[in-house]
Amino acid sequence: MWKEKWIQNLRNEKNYSSHTEISYFTDLTQFQQFIVEECGVFSPEQVDSDLIRHWIAHLIETGITPRSVNRKLSxxxxxxxxxxxxxxxxSNPAEKIRGPKxxxxxxxxxxxxxxxxxxxxxxxxxxSFEGVRDRFIIELFYVTGMRKSELIGLKDADIDGYSKTVRVTGKRNKQRIxxxxxxxxxKMKNxxxxxxxxVPNKTAFLFVRKNGEQMYPKMIYNIVRKHLDSISTLPKRSPHVLRHSFATEMLNNGAEINAVKELLGHSSLASTEVYTHVTFEELKKVYHNAHPRAKN
Incomplete structure (x- = not known):
């Protein structure tokens, strides 16, 4: 009962996405099962910090990655x-517990x-329509840095041709321009x-299928993957790679990090700072390839 009310609270007050709701619900269910196996019953009042630490140790021993452990702990x-x-x-027995690095x-x-x-x-x-659409999808990802879900959710009404802007609805329904x-x-007008x-009988969405219906995540992923496949050295070929490419190019060309943070829709500057490490890696490559003493 408490679990369902908690999820409802995440949805109504925190504006968490359905994906996060499902992940959190699954994580808590697994935690409950562990407590039942250890104690015979799950009673929130009886769960203490030591029990939670024992659960974390169990997850690590079973091969769960630190990133996944931290999400479950969250x-x-x-x-x-x-x-x-x-x-x-x-009191919250998990409040001061830190996950693995x-x-x-x-x-x-x-x-x-x-x-x-x-x-x-x-x-x-x-x-063809698909060819024009697919090419513009690739370009829009690259020149805006928006997420896959944000691009899928774009509507014609979000485009302002006069001010040359696009309104994007990101995580937790936060909007940015x-x-x-x-x-x-x-190219958008074209x-x-x-x-x-x-396309006859199209919906209000900007990007649609040939039948006029809204596009779906796997379809977008396949389009991007198809066109990035030509880069054999690329470890990943997803829409998020184009988001990374946007951020990296912005910082490489002198954009201020807080401006890039706003354009990406990051809630924390720490999420944007990872791209400064990318640009530093690029500088190291240039240095080692160009400086005669570095080559030695």
Whole structure:
């Protein structure tokens, strides 16, 4: 009962996405099962810090990655925080517990020259509605840094051709405005003209399928993957790689980190700072390849 009320609270007051709700619900269910196996029954009032630490140790022993352990711990912390808020328990036993340290991987990205080649490759995009749409999807990802879900959710009403901006609805329904270049606005107009001519009975969404219905995540992923496959050295080929590419290029070309944070829709500067490490890695490559003493 408390678990369902907690999830409802996340949905109504915290504006968590359905994906986060499902993940948290699953994580807490697994935690409950562990407590039942250890104690015979799950009673929030009887759970203490030592029991939670024992659960974390169990997760690590079974091969769960530190990142996943920390997500599960976040779910448990959130649950007990909610119970304390409504007076079900007097203290949060998970409040001061820290999860295992995670090694943060540098995000994969595509260099500007490669992105230009991919976008300008005439043979890669057929002269059809799908071809025009797919090429513009790739370019819009790259020039705005928006997330896959944000692009799928775009509607015609979110585009302001006069002010050359696009309104993006991000995580927890937070909205931000991203500026567009004159060239991007012209390409958007071209795409919309082709779409309106070729697609009957379309929805209000900007990007649609041939039948006029909204596109879905796997479809977007496949489009991006198809066009990034030509880069054999790229470890990942997803829409998020284009988001990484946008952020990296912005910082490489002198953009202020707080401005990039706002454009990406990050709630924390720490999420944006990872791209400064990427740019530093690029500087090291240039140094080692160019300086005669570094080569030695």
């Amino acid at each position: 779910a448990v912390k959130s649950f007990f925080k909610y119970l304390k808020k409504i007076g079900k328990i007097n 995670t090694s943060r991987k540098l995000p994969a990205f595509v260099h500007h020259e490669e992105m230009t080649r991919i976008i300008d490759d005439e043979l890669a995009y057929p002269e 991203i500026p567009l270049s004159d060239a991007t606005v012209e 795409y919309i003209n082709v779409r309106d001519r070729e």
